[in-house]
Amino acid sequence: MANNFFGITDIGKQRDNNEDTFIAQKTDDDNFIIACVIDGVGGYAGGEVAADIARECIVEQLSYIAGDIIPLLVNTVALANQRIYEKKQGNRQLENMACVLTLAVIDIPNNQFYYAHVGDTRLYLLRDNSLIKISKDHSFVGFLEDSGRLTEEAAMDHPKRNEISKALGFNPHISKEPNFVETGSSPFLPGDILLVCSDGLTDLVDKNQMTKILTSSGSIQDKGEKLIQAANSKGGKDNVTVVLVNNDKKPRQHSATRPATVANIPDEIIDPLAQPKLPDGPATIPVKQRSSRGTMVVLFILLALALAGFLWQFWLNYQLKQTPVKVAVKPVKVKNAGEIKLQDTINKLKGNTLIISEADYKQPIVLSDTLRIEQDSLYIKAKGNIIFKRDSAYNGPGISLTSNCKYIVLDSVAFDGFRVAIATRNDALVLKHVVFSNCVSPVQTAYIFPDKKYISGRLFGGMFKIDTLSKPTK
CATH class of the missing domain: 3.80.10 (Leucine-rich repeat, LRR (right-handed beta-alpha superhelix))
Structure with a gap:
């Protein structure tokens, strides 16, 4: 296990099964960290199945990451949605299954993270001992809380807290719905911590207590386990899942520089608007008169060159009119x-x-x-x-x-x-x-x-592989 990311899930105190799952791992090329929490919906078996399908799809699609990351995350979520929908079409026992998720991809070397979100799992960013909620809950109560109409305490106790408005598996065509998947990106600076969690944590543990745990001493694993314990100590009403990622690079220290000293001002201050002093001498300076003969010679030469150019152009146009022009006929492609x-x-x-x-x-x-x-x-x-x-x-x-x-x-x-x-x-x-x-x-x-720019990087030549499981198309 790496020292800067950790994931954990717990069944809680009142459930018989765990419909949560998570991803906390690096991509196959070690360039990115994937942090994802998936909360299944739809009964004893259905929620687990939907969550597992989504997890498998994300791990498969994000094994290597290149290009524009946000469209990649949106397409991955849309593909997971399609697979869940197709799975339940052939099984009546799973017809109500779905899942919600929050997916983050972290680029530690470049101090950046990207995310995609559907439902009421959450993404938080801890910076300078302040915990900021990044994602928005796709539920009516979540909207009231995010817009300031409900306090955090009132939202946590609201009877319709867990009624969500978006989930994967209900609609096969989410790709055609603009903004169905919430996305975004943000700097991830040295010392920052990302928290991805299920509502089993946020329904019971408020923001202040989460901040105290995340800013306490101990490893990233210790903090994750303490968050689980905090939810269970308050009843553990639901499955609880937490994924943490820490940018463990040292913050840059900028040394203070002393202000530059003001240069000595000379006794004699020069007025930029003052007229320059002329050297001592007569009050008037004689001006040398130019001869007009040289100007006339130059004008005559210019007129002669212009006349010669006109005659040359006239002769060229005459020659072009006498020579037939051959037009190449390009064959027209006939498409089927x-x-x-x-x-x-x-x-x-x-x-x-x-x-x-x-x-x-x-x-x-x-x-x-x-x-x-x-x-x-x-x-x-x-x-x-x-x-x-x-x-x-x-x-x-x-x-x-x-x-x-x-x-x-x-x-x-x-x-x-x-x-x-x-x-x-x-x-x-x-x-x-x-x-x-x-x-x-x-x-x-x-x-x-x-x-004309300096370029650094490498080609992703190892991204393609021979798939021995598929049969070649004849």
Whole structure:
């Protein structure tokens, strides 16, 4: 276990099962810390199942993190929601299951954290002995508390405290609902502590007591265990889960500098508006008169050059009129109905999830031109056997991601016969179960950097792996 993050969950004093789960771990490349608390909803079995599905999805999707992080978190939460919804469609016993969660990704080297939130789990930031609530409760009582209409004490005792307005698993199309997932980012400075917790803690332990525990001496693990004990000492009415992350880098100390001394002011103060003193001599200075003959010579030369330029241009125009101009006729690309339909669907898509079914497209989808993706984030999922095949007369990329793209997922598609199957920029592309057949360059990546700036970093060349569990698409 690392010294700067810790997670713990407890069943509490009145429940028979624990519907909470959590994530407190580093990504596979050790560049980020994932801190997440998930609270299941929907009965004895359903809540646990929903929470476990969400946890598995988050760990899978965030094993490596690159590019724009906020769209990545939103897509991860949307995918978890979709998996929970699909799971309960086939099981009546789970039809009421759902979950709420707060997910934070912490970039310690760059002193920054990012978060995504749905429901009434919470995210707090401790800085300079002051505990700040970052997330907002998606409930009516939470709205009243956040807006100042209810005090913290009154909200904790409110009979409708746990009636939430948002959760994962009830609506399969949350990606089409703007602002369904609350997101944000903030500096995470040396000495700061992030607290992610379930309502089993905040329903019983107020902000003052949490602050005392977090500012007390002891390790991050000690503080997490004390928070659990505080909730259980007040009845432990619900499952209690806590994840803590500490930016344990030493704060920078800036040495004080003495103010610069004021330079001695000379006895004679110079007035900037005063006229300069002239040297002693006669009252008037003779001015040398210029000869006008040189000016006339210069004007004559300029007129001669202008006349010569005019005659030269006239002769060139005459020559161009006498020479026939050959216009090269560029062959017109004739696109097939399938690629026209798919490009039009991508261009007009309102959400960020596109399902491609083989029932809607003739297979294979032959490309005679590049499919362009310009969205900030997009999840393309194939249902059935979806193959993109290069037209014999076409030599360009199959799919091209523009510089606007930050997070594009291609899931369960195949490419056949392309010189470049996918052309992407920076780290926008994520592949899941994608097959490349007879492609010279499956993926071609261009990294875009600002002009004339010093660049540091590394390429994420190890992010892709061979998936031995999936069967190649024929």
